[in-house]
Amino acid sequence: MREVIRSNDVEIKTFSTHQIIIRGSGNSEFNNILNKKLKLLPPSDNLRIVSDDNHILAKMSFDQWNLIFLNDNKNFKVQKICEDFNEKASILATNFSDAQVFFQIGGNNTFYTLNKLTHFDFREKNFKAMTAAQTLVARIDCNIYRLENHMLISCNRSFADYFEDRLIDAVNF
């Protein structure tokens, strides 16, 4: 994890981590497979997050779950998990580990800073802890994960430099 900026009561770090995008029907068979593989029960409500020490599993739409690995994993292990999921024709699991970069944002001015870049409503009553969202931040598509103590934002790797510069700019200006 690399520190991007720490200023004006905001601390931003960036990191890459393994991620799998899982598409499926969300039926009981699907849930069982996920539960068996991850020992996590997939959230049934849209945009809800469940997590343990090693994973974040967020339901991003009615048929999509994002599985984020919190600890270091070997690439081939993640690839193997993907392949295991893909044994079922009813599931598409795509290794997304190189596709996105993550930014961890914390501090008292987190929402103030982010609201320079997005219209998204971060108020607790509308964006509770352990929920996720997909929205535009700095005019690019991002996933936002609100965890108990901080926020994670992921964006496509090709935008990483631009997005990092925008975050720094938002903290400074």
Place this chain on the structure above:
Amino acid sequence: MIELNNQNSPFIHFHQKISFKFDGIKYFGYKGDTIASALFRNGIKLIGRSFKYHRPRGIYTCGIEEPNALVQIISEYSEPNVRATVKKIYEGMEVESQNRWPSLDFDIGSINNVFSPLFSAGFYYKTFMGPHKSFWKKIYEPVIRKAAGLGKPPKEFKAISSHLHHNVDIVIVGGGLNGLLAAVSLLNTNYDVLLIESDNQLGGILNNSSKINEINGKPSQEWIKETIENIENSKNIKILKNTLVTTYNYINHLIAVEDKYVGAKPTEDKVNSTLHKIRTEHVILSNGHIERFLSFQNNDLPGIMLGASFEKYICRYGVIPSKEPVIFSNNSNSNSLVQTLLELNIKPKAYIDSRSGEQIEGQLFDLIRKNDIPLYTNAQVKAAYGNKKLEKIIVEDSSGGTSEIATDFLCVSGGINPDVHLFTQSKGLLDWDEKDLTYKPSTPFQNTITLGSASGQFNLEEVENEINKKLKIFSPNKIKIKIKSSTANEYQIQKLWEVAAHKSSMWSKSFIDLQNDVTTKDIRQAISEGFDRIEHLKRFTTNSMGTDQGKISSINALGIVSDLLDKKVNEVGTTIYRPPYAPLSFAAIAGRNSYEFYDPERKSPIHQWHIKNGAVFEDVGQWKRPWYFPNSKSESMHDAVQRESKNVRENAGVLDGSTLGKIEIKGKDALNFMNLIYTNSFTKMKPGSARYALMLGEDGMVKDDGIICKISDEHFIATTTTGGAANVLACMEEYAQTEWPNLKVYMNSITEQFATFNISGPKTREIMSKVFSEIDFSNEAFPFMTFQFHEFEKTQIRIMRASFTGEMGYEIYVPASSALKIWERIHEYGKEFGLIPYGTETMHLLRAEKGYIIVGQDTDGSITPIDLGLNWMIGKNKIDFLGKRSLTRSDTVRSDRKQLVGIMPTNKEDQIQEGQHILLQETIETPVPMLGHITSSYHSPTMGHTFGLAVIKDGHSLIGTKAFASTSDQKTIPIDIVKPIFYDEKNERLVS
């Protein structure tokens, strides 16, 4: 400095002197002064020249509604059209007057006033019609453009602005008495509230006038202080000061601009202004009212000002513009001005009221009599006279007799209007109030509540009732308030829109719109010429246009029009107030989305390598793609592309194709889905093979293309064009979810996950065999249009035998994190075989030689696969696919549709260019029967001349004939129409 100070004003720091320059002369003001109040303090009244006639103009108001006092701030990036009545001074500020030459005092442009009878309403529309239409472009427009406008646009753009989004439950616009009370009623409730005030002080009328003495038994300033403290300590209310709400959009979306440098010079390294974008559930408009003026002869002279503004300068800015003003009114709003002046021992020189003695409020009448102020009732100011400043006025009394009063200042009040601009922007409806002679908010369109004078409620005794009643829906804290007023609570007004001219002539002017130099005569002329609809009249006369949008005068214009048409004002209607409420700068609108952040940038995983190796980039969508790689600073793009192309044909080259869209498709119905999405049939395709495929729109036109890799009947990987990646995925999702929900199939974008390297050239196999030594690249083991997965240094990669250049080639798909390592390895092993990197321009040249199309360049949304000669790609036995039905429409089967052909110049030294039109005859005679145009054109190092692709009518049957390409200098070049393939027609090199 002339001593015209009211030291009682708590808002001016009289101990802090500030120097500033106006038109190069140094003056002093105090901290807290606006430019206008500081100029008054120095006895300056002439501040600008009018828009059309260049008449001398002074300060007319004390706020955002100002039509005259617009200045250029030289010390702030030369910002033009700044309201002197709003902008605060700071040490070293440099201000210039506008629209004058050579000086404000002596302005050559004032000659326009002499010719003013010629410049009446509609002058431009009627005058600049002839003698020939070319006069407009060559003479009239340049001259008018040079003469028009007020300030000069800044040459450099330096101001820094940022944007800030808010999501709240309630926005209160206006922090005056009603805004503060609304905030108090919502104190510590569960609502997130934003209170927005344009001034740097909350309090509004309580600061600007002596109208209210006490609130709940406390002096008004003490009450404000306590109230602000309570609000600031609340958990749910945030105050934004120095912030002007400019726009009230649909769904309670407001835009407001905050000036971050009030009374200080903006710096170039900090944000100067913030554009607030606010989404809310409810809006409370408590933004007060605007006083309007009166039309009489020469009502624009410096020294004439709105009465309430005069009082505001005294109370809010601690400056007394004149110690002997005359007051001219038709309503009770001027009462407090008399009171304020008398409290300072200033006796107005006269009080003129169009109302009768009985109509004038008793309290005011007594005050005037007691202080022996000359009173004129049933009277009107007929005219004002003076040389660049007011010197005397002519008063007509009830008997019709006139008298002359020498004075340097005239305070005018024509009544008050609720400030309905934001309300009408929100699409709220207005109603005319015949008693108060103004439009008032009636039916809101959104969740909008108006309070106080913004709602047309001018009676201070009703404040408590109104707030408690209108805010009831929020279950707020109940408000208890007792207001002690020094003047009558009831608002009274007598109708008076215009006073007939004292001495009427061709040059006499009673202005109805000061900023646009529109006179009441112009209004009459417009009506007589048939422009009797208010929106037409506005555009014919320019009344209520400009930066002030006629804030102090538009109702007067409606009154005059209603009298002329003998209609009620309600029947005349009002023009629509459009956003913004007041001008906001482009810097504020742009925010940080400028310069390096103008457009988001996408970079490939090996972008830094390209930079290190001197790539010149081109923008492809948001991607930065290497365009070409010059081998020295002196090598031109043409030379570099010729060199790269030749090298690929003779040795090998590698392109960073990471930007290509990539989509993974999986599900038990994936095969059916792919057969429906693409024109091709994938049923008989073997796993491990790849196929070039076309995607059509429902109209049968080519939408995208790419290569489909079949892993199994249940699993595919598709590539798309760089620009079409997102659209293709969206299209797939849409059809999967809405048209074919019965198909069990899912898809994910893997564009970002994998880098793609396209290596091609006759020596490619040798290079690949070295880079991936365990893989057998022989034709037998790895035939054309097949793909294989391989483990490479614990990473899974996919290699496909395919080519976009016409040479033998491979596409290597590598996880982005391993991309640089493999890219460098390819170069390391390729060096001995003459491998070079090449850019998109070379890629375009090579593919065009081979006749491969680029969707979006050789197609334009009106080209079918048949037009491209790609009939073989259509799965004719398929039951259905996207766009199939459209391919049999009468229009799509026409033989004379534009079709893809190749173009060769007959004389090989001729250059053909993209965009040139194809003609059948050599000479250009209008109308030119155009067959089509050249879509791609390059100089081929292999052929030694230019060539092109074109789409032309009935192109396929014209192959083998001669035609002509038009040039930009109206000449033609002879060309041969040929098959759209120029290189290795038999594909021998491709499959070698």
